Amino acid sequence: xxxxxxxxxxxxxxxxxxxxxxxxxxxxxxxxxxxxxxxxxxxxxxxxxxxxxxxxxxxxxxxxxxxxxxxxxxxxxxxxxxxxxxxxxxxxxxxxxxxxxxxxxxxxxxxxxxxxxxxxxxxxxxxxxxxxxxxxxxxxxxxxxxxxxxxxxxxxxxxxxxxxxxxxxxxxxxxxxxxxxxxxxxxxxxxxxxxxxxxxxxxxxxxxxxxxxxxxxxxxxxxxxxxxxxxxx
Amino acid sequence: xxxxxxxxxxxxxxxxxxxxxxxxxxxxxxxxxxxxxxxxxxxxxxxxxxxxxxxxxxxxxxxxxxxxxxxxxxxxxxxxxxxxxxxxxxxxxxxxxxxxxxxxxxxxxxxxxxxxxxxxxxxxxxxxxxxxxxxxxxxxxxxxxxxxxxxxxxxxxxxxxxxxxxxxxxxxxxxxxxxxxxxxxxxxxxxxxxxxxxxxxxxxxxxxxxxxxxxxxxxxxxxxxxxxxxxxx
Numbered sequence: 001x002x003x004x005x006x007x008x009x010x011x012x013x014x015x016x017x018x019x020x021x022x023x024x025x026x027x028x029x030x031x032x033x034x035x036x037x038x039x040x041x042x043x044x045x046x047x048x049x050x051x052x053x054x055x056x057x058x059x060x061x062x063x064x065x066x067x068x069x070x071x072x073x074x075x076x077x078x079x080x081x082x083x084x085x086x087x088x089x090x091x092x093x094x095x096x097x098x099x100x101x102x103x104x105x106x107x108x109x110x111x112x113x114x115x116x117x118x119x120x121x122x123x124x125x126x127x128x129x130x131x132x133x134x135x136x137x138x139x140x141x142x143x144x145x146x147x148x149x150x151x152x153x154x155x156x157x158x159x160x161x162x163x164x165x166x167x168x169x170x171x172x173x174x175x176x177x178x179x180x181x182x183x184x185x186x187x188x189x190x191x192x193x194x195x196x197x198x199x200x201x202x203x204x205x206x207x208x209x210x211x212x213x214x215x216x217x218x219x220x221x222x223x224x225x226x227x228x229x230x231x232x233x
Numbered sequence: 234x235x236x237x238x239x240x241x242x243x244x245x246x247x248x249x250x251x252x253x254x255x256x257x258x259x260x261x262x263x264x265x266x267x268x269x270x271x272x273x274x275x276x277x278x279x280x281x282x283x284x285x286x287x288x289x290x291x292x293x294x295x296x297x298x299x300x301x302x303x304x305x306x307x308x309x310x311x312x313x314x315x316x317x318x319x320x321x322x323x324x325x326x327x328x329x330x331x332x333x334x335x336x337x338x339x340x341x342x343x344x345x346x347x348x349x350x351x352x353x354x355x356x357x358x359x360x361x362x363x364x365x366x367x368x369x370x371x372x373x374x375x376x377x378x379x380x381x382x383x384x385x386x387x388x389x390x391x392x393x394x395x396x397x398x399x400x401x402x403x404x405x406x407x408x409x410x411x412x413x414x415x416x417x418x419x420x421x422x423x424x425x426x427x428x429x430x431x432x433x434x435x436x437x438x439x440x441x442x443x444x445x446x447x448x449x450x451x452x453x454x455x456x457x458x459x460x461x462x463x464x465x466x
Contacts, residue, residue: 002256004237008413011244023235023360023400040411047370047419048402127256137280167256169281178273180241186280 002127005171006048007180008041010034013064013216014174019044020125025103026051030071031123031130032058032173035228038067042074052077053102054092058132058173059120060085060146060224062217069227079227082112084119086225094121113160115153116141122161128169129184135161136172137182140193143206145217150206154199162188235360238404239281240413241274243267246297246449247407252277253358258336259284263304264356264363265291265406268461271300275307285310286335287325291365291406292353293318293379293457295450302460312460315343317352319458327354346393348386349374355394361402362417368394369405370415373426376439378450383439387432395421 006019013034019041021028028050033041045052052075055068059082069089072079080100083093092100096112109124116133120141123130133141135157143150161170166185189195194202214220222231239252250270254261261283266274278285285308288301292315302322305312313333316326325333329345342357349366353374356363366374368390376383394403399418422428427435447453455464 001234001236003234004239006237006413007240009242009411011411037411044413047415049400049416049418167282178242178244178270180239180277182280183282185282 002167002169004169005128006044007171008037008044010037010064012036014176015061015064016171016173016175017041018130018171019050020106020108021048021050022103022106027053027103027106029054029056029100029102029108030077031056032061032132033067033071035065035067035070038070038074041067041071045075051075054078054080054100056080056100056108056123057082057085057087057090057224058122058130059117060087060221062146062214062220064216065220065223066228069229072227082110082119082121084112084114085117086119087227088225089227089229096121111160113156114147115143115149115151115156118147118149118152120156124164124168127165127167128171129161129164130171130173131161132173135170135187135191137170137175137179138187138190138192140191142209142211144209144211146221150203151199153206154194154202157194235400235402237402238361239277240404241270241277243270243297247409248294248297249404249406249408250274251363251404252283253339253341254281254283255336255339260286260336260339262287262289262333262335262341263310264289265294265365266300266304268298268300268303271303271307274300274304278308284308287311287313287333289313289333289341289356290315290318290320290323290457291355291363292350293320293454294406295379295447295453297449298453298456299461302462305460315345315352315354317345317347318350319352320460321458322460322462329354344393346389347380348376348382348384348389351380351382351385353389357397357401360398360400361404362394362397363404363406364394365406368403368420368424370403370408370412371420371423371425373424375442375444377442377444379454383436384432386439387427387435390427
């Protein structure tokens with residue numbers, strides 16, 4: 001049966017962190033944790049009597065720093081990242097189609113969805129997809145740095161994510177409008193960026209966005225390449 | 234099997250709204266919706282292909298206005314409220330122990346948990362309890378208006394809510410620290426307000442809080458008595 005994750009929010013960067021667990025098992029996975037919230041997130045695990053087995057990143061974030069390294073240090077969880085993201089200190093470098101197992105029967109499948117960054121991955125679990133900054137609710141991530149490519153993002157969204165079962169719940173890495181969750185069915189039909197234009201129009205639109213450089217990128221990217229830990233540690 | 238709800242947030246009043254559904258059925262219930270978010274909440278139902286059957290209130294809120302009346306108007310859902318809250322235009326007035334049925338086999342059980350207000354109820358569904366402003370994560374609601382009673386709140390929390398299965402997930406109506414969920418087991422052992430003191434000490438503490446009057450109370454309470462709709466409509 002489909003199971004929902006626990007969704008946590010960082011109001012400063014509008015980032016969602018997810019805790020995945022299954023009733024009856026203590027094993028849990030966390031996706032895209034944020035540096036300043038490591039204690040909050042550990043407290044959630046403690047309150048629900050959960051043991052962290054994996055901490056996973058969807059990509060190398062440019063707008064906030066991860067707490068993956070800190071959570072690994074505090075819990076002994078393994079750090080799991082997309083192989084194309086340059087996060088070398090991780091324990092597991094995922095390739096497209098790889099599966100992470102946790103609990104008694106849980107499987108998280110990695111789906112390479114490049115475009116926001118070249119290494120970005122989405123993670124599929126029990127009727128849910130955690131899309132990182134590829135597919136957002138009624139939007140998508142930007143494509144102008146870290147190997148970003150509007151062409152690749154269009155293909156990732158329309159050929160890979162939209163190919164998932166339509167009832168799949170979409171849990172993004174960010175939302176800026178107080179929204180929580182969407183579905184593949186809805187995004188396929190209504191997403192403002194990709195549902196109403198072809199590849200060329202999407203690419204043209206994305207390449208003309210001319211967005212300001214993310215404030216934290218020069219700090220966040222090097223930090224996130226090291227799982228959010230200070231370099232040299 | 235336990236199922237989690239969808240959790241939505243209003244940053245202005247730090248209020249959580251919950252959508253309850255079960256994969257495979259279109260029927261959904263919403264608990265404690267906030268006035269300004271009625272379109273957001275309807276969009277979530279639409280995105281997940283859900284049909285609203287009931288809109289429920291845990292109590293008459295003093296810090297924000299509900300959208301229950303608006304959602305009823307827009308969807309035909311029935312408005313369900315605790316019988317002791319003075320919300321007379323509701324369709325169903327719940328008493329302690331009453332059960333609301335939705336979907337194929339879903340049951341939401343009403344548990345009268347007075348103290349924050351005299352009418353306050355908690356709602357129990359599939360291993361989750363929606364505690365309103367009675368039990369918060371590592372805290373509890375105030376007890377100084379709307380028939381509030383520190384004695385009653387202590388009894389509601391320690392004799393009723395703490396009597397639920399320890400694995401029950403606790404989903405409050407508010408959180409002010411970016412937290413999402415707790416468990417009965419954790420709150421029983423660690424809640425800062427009630428786990429470490431007896432009834433007399435709790436009552437003494439609560440009665441000395443001397444909190445400022447909620448800014449919106451004179452607007453919110455009359456509005457919420459009318460399901461958030463303008464009076465005379």
